[in-house]
Amino acid sequence: MGAYMSLPAAVPAALATQMKDTTWINILIFSAFVAITLVVVFRASRNNKTAADYYAAGRSFSGGQNGTAIAGDYLSAASFLGITGAIAVNGYDGFLYSIGFLVAWLVALLLVAELLRNTGKFTMADVLSFRLKQRPVRIAAATTTLMVCFFYLLAQMAGAGGLVSLLLGLDSKDTLGQAVVITVVGGLMILYVLIGGMKGTTWVQIIKAALLIVGAAAMTIIVLAMHGFNLSTLLDAAVAKAGDGGAALLNPGKQYGATGTSKLDFISLALALVLGTAALPHVLMRFYTVPTAKEARKSVVWAIWLIGVFYLFTLVLGYGAGALIGAKEILAAPGGVNAAAPLLAFVIGGPVLLGFISAVAFATILAVVAGLTITAAASFAHDIYANVIAKDKSNPQMEVKVARRTVVVIGVVAIGGGILANGQNVAFLVALAFAVAASANLPTILYSLFWKRFTTQGALWSMYGGLAVAIILIAFSPVVSGSPKAMIPGASFAWFPLANPGLVSIPVAFFLGWLGTMLDKSTEDPAKQAEMEVRSLTGVGAEKATNH
Amino acid sequence: MGTSAQPTPHDPVPEIDFEEVQATAEFQHLRRKHRSFVFPVAIAFLLWYFLYVLLADYAHDFMSTKVFGSINVGLLLGLGQFVTTFAITTWYVSYANRKLDPDASAIRRRLEEPSLSQEGA
Known part of the structure; x- marks a missing residue:
């Protein structure tokens, strides 16, 4: 993930040149994906009548379908291309990084998913404002939701230009071509979400997850077969290909172990990953698309198995790319570490497998940005417009209309932001989104579900405090200035040593939630607390599926 | 509508x-x-995960110890994280199905259909 944006000046390696000759296959397979998903989205949209249909797909998906969609939403291009590349180049540390993304789901399973499904309607703010003062808490929750979605979306869109150029064989310096690519991605995303709402978005994610997992499984089987189905043999081959010092690929420390600061940085990143996942607004919103809390539980179970198996595949694919291509050639290819998986596909399966994997990578970007966009639009329309701006004058039809307009605005902003950020090093934004979710959202989610005494002041201090600390620390960190790889390499105003703020901002946000509550002279309505607790555990009065 | 005996969805x-x-x-x-x-x-x-992270971060020699072939302690502990995640998931689902769901739905049914609770009481 680290080199998401840093496309090296075009030094096309031999393999990369061969890959370019067959990009028409990639475009063909990708066009087929777009055509099929558009048909599915159109068909799914015919039943979109109410707000519950538009935001929550009528709560009609099964746990298995939703779990697959969660995997499709969660396994971004950074997961597939980034982690495969990180393992190919940095060995064990890439694997270490991937584990945080999986373990994190236990927080969602044990503490969040079912209780959230039972107490909310459409957005994270529904749950957070359930028993606290509606207006201020809703505005705060919508603010953090929009911030997380914005960071994540910008990272995806900015990455899309370079990534798709790699897959379509565009020159890495062809900024106009990349701007066209970003515009196409943004335009398709607007189309999916505008027409299909949550139902269409979910089907895009399900189709993409199935293609991604089938593609990765096929590659894993081929790589293992080439090494006698023996992991140890595969590891030896990767070490041998790397030449001198190759043994370091098997041991921790190649990526995160350089200095005391880089070690601490990884702890900070691990904390943000493991506590941030269950507080990502676009993940939380997926739990409203199923009819009951039990189906929400099943969704997480499906997601955990699919995501877990997928990261086991990336372990094999990463070392496979190391063994069959080698770190030097990967780093020299356009796209850097992100090129590992496409190169591997080309080597083991020729142009057709490469085309398939490239189309999957493109589909991945589309599915992830669509999920983020509908989440941000729902939060703006439902939390800000309906509950704060229009209040009693709002009705569900108007709310959905506002949500649809918001989709267009977000799409246009994402395209513009993506084009502006293209070529800059903004990969840190994904890790920042997890850190903001873990700091600004998770403490308030947990406190309001499990701590009776928790008050509005505690929620506001924790959400705004967590958000502010995370953003201030990242602004003064080495990823923004003061290092050659920074977003603004020329300037130097960094004083915070870590690249991820989680280690500081998460404990601070938990502390502020506690402090704000203890110093709050007013208390919340005990009847509301009782209602939330009873509803969260029993499902009394939970939103039902809509029937058509 | 609040007085109707049959609650609407x-x-x-x-x-x-x-x-x-x-x-x-x-x-x-x-x-x-x-x-x-x-x-x-x-x-x-969480403790088990951070124990693993700390070992991978600070105990490089221990994690690099070969166990069999080229498989070392670090790889086994990493795969162990997958195993425990899958195991906890399965364990929780079985616990929730056996111990939590029956009680939760009994309370829910009683609250949503008050007539039943009166018969029961």
């Missing part, structure tokens, strides 16, 4: 005294069973 819980329900022994029992599972398990897996 959009208004399933018209007049429930949630504080009263919260205070019942039955609900307190469910709450205790839920928390006594999820809190300790959540703390345990």
